[in-house]
Amino acid sequence: MTASGNLFIGNEWQQGGGQEFTSTNPANGETLWSGAYASPEQVSAAIEAAARAFEGWQRLSVDERYAYIERYSAIAAERKDEMARLISAETGKALWDAATEAGAIAGKAAVSLSAYHERTPTRDDGATRLSHRAHGVMAVIGPFNFPGHLPNGHIIPALIAGNTIVLKPSEITPAVAELMVSWWEEAGLPAGVVNLIHGGAAEANQLITDPVTAGIAFTGGIRAGRAIHQALGGHPEKILALELGGNNPLVAWDVADAAGAATIIARSAFITSGQRCTCTRRLIVEEGAKGQAIIDAVTDLIPRLRVGPPDGEPEPFMGPLIHDRAAQAVIDAQHDMVSHGAEEIVRSEHLNHGPAYVSPGLIDTTHWTARKDEEVFGPLLQVIRVPSFEEAVRTANDTRFGLAAGLLSDDAALWESFAKDIRAGIVNWNRQTTGASGKAPFGGPGLSGNHRPAGYYSADYCAWPMASMVQEGPLKDEMETKGLNA
Ligand SMILES: NC(=O)C1=CN([C@@H]2O[C@H](COP(=O)(O)OP(=O)(O)OC[C@H]3O[C@@H](n4cnc5c(N)ncnc54)[C@H](O)[C@@H]3O)[C@@H](O)[C@H]2O)C=CC1
Ligand SMILES: O=C(O)CCC(=O)N[C@@H](CCC(=O)O)C(=O)O
Numbered sequence: 001m002t003a004s005g006n007l008f009i010g011n012e013w014q015q016g017g018g019q020e021f022t023s024t025n026p027a028n029g030e031t032l033w034s035g036a037y038a039s040p041e042q043v044s045a046a047i048e049a050a051a052r053a054f055e056g057w058q059r060l061s062v063d064e065r066y067a068y069i070e071r072y073s074a075i076a077a078e079r080k081d082e083m084a085r086l087i088s089a090e091t092g093k094a095l096w097d098a099a100t101e102a103g104a105i106a107g108k109a110a111v112s113l114s115a116y117h118e119r120t121p122t123r124d125d126g127a128t129r130l131s132h133r134a135h136g137v138m139a140v141i142g143p144f145n146f147p148g149h150l151p152n153g154h155i156i157p158a159l160i161a162g163n164t165i166v167l168k169p170s171e172i173t174p175a176v177a178e179l180m181v182s183w184w185e186e187a188g189l190p191a192g193v194v195n196l197i198h199g200g201a202a203e204a205n206q207l208i209t210d211p212v213t214a215g216i217a218f219t220g221g222i223r224a225g226r227a228i229h230q231a232l233g234g235h236p237e238k239i240l241a242l243e244l245g246g247n248n249p250l251v252a253w254d255v256a257d258a259a260g261a262a263t264i265i266a267r268s269a270f271i272t273s274g275q276r277c278t279c280t281r282r283l284i285v286e287e288g289a290k291g292q293a294i295i296d297a298v299t300d301l302i303p304r305l306r307v308g309p310p311d312g313e314p315e316p317f318m319g320p321l322i323h324d325r326a327a328q329a330v331i332d333a334q335h336d337m338v339s340h341g342a343e344e345i346v347r348s349e350h351l352n353h354g355p356a357y358v359s360p361g362l363i364d365t366t367h368w369t370a371r372k373d374e375e376v377f378g379p380l381l382q383v384i385r386v387p388s389f390e391e392a393v394r395t396a397n398d399t400r401f402g403l404a405a406g407l408l409s410d411d412a413a414l415w416e417s418f419a420k421d422i423r424a425g426i427v428n429w430n431r432q433t434t435g436a437s438g439k440a441p442f443g444g445p446g447l448s449g450n451h452r453p454a455g456y457y458s459a460d461y462c463a464w465p466m467a468s469m470v471q472e473g474p475l476k477d478e479m480e481t482k483g484l485n486a
Helices: 040-059 062-078 080-091 093-120 149-161 173-187 199-209 220-229 260-268 288-302 323-339 390-395 412-421
Strands: 007-011 012-013 020-024 031-036 129-135 137-141 164-168 194-196 213-219 241-245 248-252 280-286 343-346 356-359 359-364 380-386 404-408 426-427 463-469
Touching: 007 040, 007 173, 020 173, 031 080, 031 173, 040 129, 040 137, 040 164, 040 194, 040 199, 040 359, 062 080, 062 093, 062 149, 062 173, 062 356, 080 093, 080 173, 093 149, 129 149, 137 149, 137 199, 149 164, 149 173, 149 213, 164 199, 173 194, 199 213, 199 220, 213 220, 220 241, 248 260, 248 390, 260 288, 260 404, 280 288, 280 390, 288 359, 288 380, 323 343, 323 356, 323 359, 323 380, 380 390, 390 412, 404 412, 412 426
Parallel strands: 137 164, 137 213, 164 194, 213 241, 248 280, 248 404, 280 380, 359 380, 404 426
Antiparallel strands: 007 012, 007 194, 020 031, 129 463, 343 359
């Protein structure tokens, strides 16, 4: 935390008045950061500061607002190594993986500006006019797994549109949020345009239900997403964008290069230790020799994936999970599957590096009798063998979620058919399910969100359209009024 405090309200750093908490490096258990949650009064003060700033901020032109954002992005680009090291230390991501996130933070501004112009165009033909207006104070609530890039992916489009922000990052990753907010301060942003509070569910709930908060951009799991949706029931006046999890399928069918497929599968399932919402959770293959060849290739590859300290040499493929409870949850999920008929192919195991580490696991859940359609947020990949491609697509769609899906196949006709029938927002062919493009919308149907995709379409939930019919003055009413007595 900064010398003067860990909350940023109205451009002042101040100590949190609520419960004290710490952030821990999952690779070694060391305390990385300590601070305190915002008190209820401080949550209110942050909202008030953002509300005061809104009037002036929304009156600036897009170009004027963007000038601040460009300054922030230049700082982010200059200091991306520092950010990568912090992300890696706070989340346990391999340093190379954290560096891609730090790069994405720096690269978000330009793409968000084109998205704003494309998605919220201004039109004026003399008689009708279309413009877009900001909502007001927007709450941004972030997850731990992309503690910089994902909140940043809400904040920048919201600021371009003219909103002001109260950010509540994950309580597991406060330090990354703090560094990011210090860059906004350094960029000279007017007081109150971006505010930072820390807290958990209670603080988030106060923030979103405050009558002044006009919009909520949330990225996280289904449980919190549902709680927010319920808390805002009966409040149609608030814009709510929920980016939630997935139980993402990857179908491998008619692929000659099984080893090549295996590397794509590994990058889909195990990158960031399986802690991406886009990670493949279910690998669907053909019964018999063809499917077995894919499974064998993945089985051979798994021991080659280096798991170790995020900054280790040689560099690891993946580091620890976010904490030891997350690691244990993977082991428990695997145990639950095995006790209901699933068969371990490569067992996910605790590793000597520390309690937050587990190795990648591959498990055949074809005969799992108590199948759960839940996101296991870690490096455990389920295999499901099916007799036909139709059954593969049916199995892929057999989920309440709908975030990402993929097909690995040499057959273009299968891809065309897959793309027509699969139900997911991100659907890839011969590419990993992870690593979505910021130039595309990011979200999906079902329990993966509430139909307000982020990424390129974030501009949509950051502004509302204003339609005008206009006639230049002086006023002269030339329209006929029917039913009017002379
Ligand atoms: N679709 C997407 O864009 C993405 C989705 N995710 C999902 O996020 C999850 C992992 O991140 P986590 O940090 O563990 O998620 P989480 O849902 O536990 O926490 C996310 C945020 O919600 C807050 N929160 C928790 N309970 C709340 C409540 N009742 N009301 C209001 N706020 C509450 C937390 O304090 C935190 O800031 C996974 O499920 C993953 O799939 C992660 C990244 C991207
Ligand atoms: O908004 C964007 O730039 C694209 C979204 C994105 O970066 N997605 C990442 C991470 C999301 C996650 O899984 O937490 C991805 O697709 O890997």
